[in-house]
Amino acid sequence: MDHTLTGGSDSNIVSHESISLLEVDAIDIDYDDKYLYAACTDQHIRVFDKNTWQLVVELNTSDSDPLAVDVDAEQVYATCEKRVYVWKKGTWGMIGWFELSYQAITSLLRGDFFFIGAKEGRLVSIQKESHETSSWQLHKSDLTSIWSDDRIICTSTKKEEPRVWLKESESAPSELARLDKKGKGGIVTGNIEFVFVGSPSGEVAVYERTEWNLRETLEPKHSSMVSSMWASNHYLIVAHSSGTLDIWDTKRGDEVGSIELNGNKIAYVTADHDMLYVATSGGIFILQLKASGRPLDVCSEGPVIWQESLLKTSPYDVLEDSLKLERSGDKKYQDGLYHEAVVEYENAMQLLIDNTHALQEVPEERQQLTDELDTRLGKALLKAKIQEVQGLCHGILQLSEELEVRKRTDRNPDEVDRLWASAGRVIKESRVLADAQSNDMLSFQLTHEIDTLDTILTEAMTRYDTFRETINQAIALTRQISNEWHWMERKRTSLVERKEFLESSIKRISDALEEAEPEGEVRTILANALDEYKKLFEQIDWIISSSEPEHVFSNRDEASETIETLLLIFPKRREALEGIANPRDHEKERLRLISAIQQALESATSFKLTKAIKALENELSLLEPEKE
Structure with missing residues (x-):
């Protein structure tokens, strides 16, 4: 039975036919040429024949x-919380399983690698053949949604903004972007041009895969949570938990259809050419998409121009609509919107290609319009690329000037690496385009801009490498001193030794500071370290000086007068000492007299009172106990 898509505008010309309903409670689906695989909530993976829709x-x-099911050419994989089970296709015998170190939440099979989204923000990577496993903590909270292609991995959690990572063959993924302009969390998917983030509010944020800017926000006519998404290079299918499916043309940002599933809560959706497989609370809906009564292959290449019908029968309609798109492209070109002009020209060209059958009666006009569009498209592509190259030149020059004038940059190393990578990619793409459009005079301008960018890039990279080298040297120096200082603290060396170490360290940093540029990050690093160690030195120096004995007398005369008085008193004290009968009291008094003489001796030595020193030493010897 054929159904017109509900909830759309007059431009919604897609219909669907209900093929079957598989009465199972599934949360995830995958498929191959013969079978549909459903991950069910009763500890089973169910396999259905795609011809008969019978259980196999x-x-x-x-x-x-x-939690999820994935298939490749030979095997079936079922991800559970602690294991990934593997079965052989055809015989359906279990081969074994992978043990997981982290509790799984979702999974994705991409090429030779199996990616597991796990608790605590961890991404687990398992090589299918060798079973070699790696894991990285990419977020702080549980990783609930992942999408990947050959180059990038997109991850999302319910509490943090989605992030984009560059795949690395032998190391952890490196962060490319944080998609934080539309709030936290959501479902992620993508294609060769865009990354899509479906939010709990029902919106879908569309990010470009060049500078990772927010291109647009797709706003549905309802506001229920996005529960699943599927994307090809030209279509996006968004499933809402309320039971609605929205179909979008990603090239134009238009909603081209909406399917209501009678309020059945949708858990997962995927597309198989013209077929949709939708896992809901009421079972798995098998739907066929159609346009103008014909199957609509949403996996196919080439944009679809959504007019009153996909295929036109009148050559005049085709020519008229193509000319309108051409004029729209011309206006955007004149306004300097070269990327947008490219889209209009491509759409016009595609309209001619899709309706070749209708243009057989007007071959000359078709060829003339095709040639016009080809020329305009070439110029728009060249201008768009020139604009992109000039923008990169400006950004790289700005960085280079920062390093030359300020001797520092606010960009972190990852941002700079992404800038270099982007420039390298654009240079390659631009050279290919310039060669392909070599007959157009704009190709000469593009070649000039490429050469300029190449020169600027080389100079900036050299300057940045020098900048990083000096920074690394400064960091290495301060880190070495810091490590040695902590070692001295752990070994509990004396304060005097620490003071000597700080003196030498301050000199080393001061010498390096003299060679540093007057302004810049190197000077900041060294100056901060110097201030820190100077403060420590002053503290330790003060502590040491405070612990040294203080002089009792302010001058030589005062000391001499006091010591002479003591020398008169000491003989009387010795006589009194002899009269103390109690041995304990006798010893106590003797030690008290010795202490007083020693203090006087220190003062006499300090002021170089030679006679007093001899007299005091004599008194001290008289108080020494007699040797038996």
Whole structure:
């Protein structure tokens, strides 16, 4: 039965036909040429024949419900919380399983690698053949949604903004971007041009895969949470938990259809050419998409121009609509919107290609318009690329000037690496385009801009490498001193030794500071370290000086007078000492007299009172106990 899509505008010309309803409670789906695989909530993977939609086999996960199902050419994978089970296709025998160190939440099979989104923001990567496993903590909270292609990995959690990572063959993914302009969390998917983030409010944020800017926000006519998304290079299918499917043309940003599933809560959606497989609370809906009564292959290449019908029968309609698109492209070109002009010219060209059958009666006009569009498209592509190259030149020059004038930059190394990579990619793409459009005079301008960018890039990279080298040297110096200082503290060396170390360290930093540029990050690093160690030195120096004995007398005369008085008193004290009968009291008094003489001796020595020193030493010897 054919159904017109509901909820759309007059431009919604897509219909669907209900093929079957598989009465299973599934949360995830995958498929191949023959079978549909459903991860069900009763600890089973169910396999259905795509010709008859009959159940073929049930695969038991035994200990827990599967979270996701994935298939490749030979095997079926079921991700559970602690394991990934593997079965052989055809025989359906279990091959074994992978043990997971982190509790899984979702999974994705991409090429030779199996990616697991796990608790605590961890991404687990498993090589299918060798079973070699790596894991990285990419977020602080549980990783709930992942999408990947050959180059990037997109991750999302419910509490943090989605992030984009560059795949690295032998190391952890490196962060490319944080998609934070439309709030936190959501479902992520993508294609060769865009990354899509479906939010709990129902909106879908569209980010360009060049500078990772927010291109637009797709706003549905309802506001229920996005529960699943599927994307090809030209279509985006958005599933809402309320039971609605929205179909978008990603090239034009238009909603081209909406399917209501009678309020069944949608858990997952995927597309198989003209077929949609939708896992809901009421079962798996098998739907066929159609346009103008014909199957609509949403996996196919080439943009669709959504008019009253996909295929036109009148050559005049085709020519008229193509000319309108051409004029729209011309206006955008004149306004300097070269990228937008490219889209209009491409759409016009595609309209001619899609309706070749209708233009057989007007071959000359078709060829003339095709040639015009080809010329305009070439110029728009060249101008768009020139604009992009000039923008990169400006950004790189700005960085280079920062390093030359300020001797520092606010950009972190990852941002600079992304700038270099972007410039390298644009240079390659631009050279290819300039060669392809070599007959157009704009190709000469593009070549000139490329050469300029190449020169600026080389100079900036050299300057930045020098800048980083000096910074690394400064950091290495301060880190070495810091490590040695902490070692001295752990070994509990004396304060005098620490003071000597700080003196030498301050000199080393001061020498390096003299060689540093008057302004810049190197000077800041060294100056901060110097201030820190000077403060420590002053503290320790004060502590040491405070612990040294203070002089009792302010001058030589005062000391001499006091010591002479003591020398008169000491003989009387010795006589009194002899009269003390109690041995304990006798010893106590003797030690008290010795202490007083020693203090006087220190003062006499300090002021170089030679006679007093001899007299005091004599008194001290008289108080020494007699040797037996």
